[in-house]
Amino acid sequence: MQVSELVRRSGVPLATVKFYIREGMLAPGQPTSPRRATYDESHLQRLRLIRSLGTAAGLPLSRIRKVLDVLDAPEGSVQDMLSRAMAALSVETENETATDELPEGAFPRARAATVHLGDGYRPRLPAIALLENALAAVEEAGIPATPERLRVYGPHVRAMAQAEISEVESRDPVAAVEFAVLGTTLYEPVLNAIRRLAHQNISADSRRPA
Amino acid sequence: MQVSELVRRSGVPLATVKFYIREGMLAPGQPTSPRRATYDESHLQRLRLIRSLGTAAGLPLSRIRKVLDVLDAPEGSVQDMLSRAMAALSVETENETATDELPEGAFPRARAATVHLGDGYRPRLPAIALLENALAAVEEAGIPATPERLRVYGPHVRAMAQAEISEVESRDPVAAVEFAVLGTTLYEPVLNAIRRLAHQNISADSRRPA
Numbered sequence: 309m310q311v312s313e314l315v316r317r318s319g320v321p322l323a324t325v326k327f328y329i330r331e332g333m334l335a336p337g338q339p340t341s342p343r344r345a346t347y348d349e350s351h352l353q354r355l356r357l358i359r360s361l362g363t364a365a366g367l368p369l370s371r372i373r374k375v376l377d378v379l380d381a382p383e384g385s386v387q388d389m390l391s392r393a394m395a396a397l398s399v400e401t402e403n404e405t406a407t408d409e410l411p412e413g414a415f416p417r418a419r420a421a422t423v424h425l426g427d428g429y430r431p432r433l434p435a436i437a438l439l440e441n442a443l444a445a446v447e448e449a450g451i452p453a454t455p456e457r458l459r460v461y462g463p464h465v466r467a468m469a470q471a472e473i474s475e476v477e478s479r480d481p482v483a484a485v486e487f488a489v490l491g492t493t494l495y496e497p498v499l500n501a502i503r504r505l506a507h508q509n510i511s512a513d514s515r516r517p518a
Numbered sequence: 519m520q521v522s523e524l525v526r527r528s529g530v531p532l533a534t535v536k537f538y539i540r541e542g543m544l545a546p547g548q549p550t551s552p553r554r555a556t557y558d559e560s561h562l563q564r565l566r567l568i569r570s571l572g573t574a575a576g577l578p579l580s581r582i583r584k585v586l587d588v589l590d591a592p593e594g595s596v597q598d599m600l601s602r603a604m605a606a607l608s609v610e611t612e613n614e615t616a617t618d619e620l621p622e623g624a625f626p627r628a629r630a631a632t633v634h635l636g637d638g639y640r641p642r643l644p645a646i647a648l649l650e651n652a653l654a655a656v657e658e659a660g661i662p663a664t665p666e667r668l669r670v671y672g673p674h675v676r677a678m679a680q681a682e683i684s685e686v687e688s689r690d691p692v693a694a695v696e697f698a699v700l701g702t703t704l705y706e707p708v709l710n711a712i713r714r715l716a717h718q719n720i721s722a723d724s725r726r727p728a
Contacts, residue, residue: 391722418711425712429719431715438711438714442711445704449570449704451701451704461678461709465709468713469713472667475667490656490661494661496706497655502672505632505635506639506675511683
């Protein structure tokens with residue numbers, strides 16, 4: 309397809325398409341003359357991915373770039389790629405990397421929480437850092453996460469995550485990583501909305517006379 | 519306590535405290551002289567609530583005001599108040615109210631989803647509108663919520679919500695509503711972080727040789 313069709317079908321403006329090509333985030337088209345090139349479905353899909361990560365998932369450009377780097381260097385198994393992509397989603401600084409070795413004494417609330425969450429919750433960067441911040445906020449607001457609550461959350465969230473990951477693993481590596489990256493971020497609002505709907509229903513149902 | 523102590527202990531600047539009083543979001547202090555007043559723990563707690571709703575939960579002032587209105591007019595049962603407070607959290611416009619009557623044909627994705635989510639998911643505003651938007655975003659990104667996935671989510675999320683609400687119902691009405699409002703919003707990042715940690719662990723574990 310011509311670049312004009314790529315722009316129309318992706319909804320990404322021409323100047324932005326050119327920017328992504330200059331930045332190495334989108335492969336150049338196949339040249340057909342000195343001033344023309346054609347694009348295919350892979351270009352369209354990449355633009356849709358960039359747009360979803362940016363607008364729907366709200367990732368900054370620097371992080372989108374890191375996710376794309378993982379996709380563009382498909383080394384190792386699907387699981388290796390998944391692990392690197394998940395890390396790219398949340399890594400805040402250059403020095404922070406996904407690792408099993410946590411700094412001594414870091415993330416005290418989150419580490420303590422993993423004990424109550426139970427099996428399948430080894431502390432790992434970067435998620436453990438997100439959890440620490442979230443737990444600090446609820447503590448500050450006077451509604452700290454109790455061990456009882458964490459013991460309820462742990463197995464339910466793990467069961468959902470397991471079902472999500474099993475959908476991913478049946479795909480080819482690059483598709484799996486795209487799916488996982490979008491799924492992790494874009495399903496957060498879905499799950500949050502389902503939880504609010506459950507809260508509303510439980511509150512409303514308990515108002516009814518028995 | 520003097521206003522200076524209220525400022526120090528709440529971390530809310532004096533000009534902001536005065537603004538909240540002018541706006542009716544915070545009760546005036548008890549006058550001790552024509553130019554002085556004293557404040558008590560209830561003032562401090564209200565300021566902490568406003569701050570948590572604003573900074574940690576990220577609610578705009580207009581919505582914080584609606585939540586406070588529910589707290590300041592404690593009519594009906596705890597469940598009534600909870601239901602009104604939950605609605606205040608997400609209501610976007612003046613005309614939008616929590617109701618069981620949905621406009622014909624509105625929220626098609628979310629209504630269809632409730633069938634797969636199962637028991638305890640009657641479509642209700644405002645959560646159903648949030649769910650519709652979230653489902654539209656995943657559909658747009660090419661990873662629509664499958665019936666299989668929704669059938670996994672439904673019971674797990676309901677079980678967690680049930681445990682959360684039961685913690686709330688054992689409190690006095692105003693405390694229950696404060697707890698529920700903060701819990702709904704501030705626990706979203708906690709649950710999202712736990713889910714990411716589960717994803718990371720599952721990916722990492724499946725990399726290990728069996």
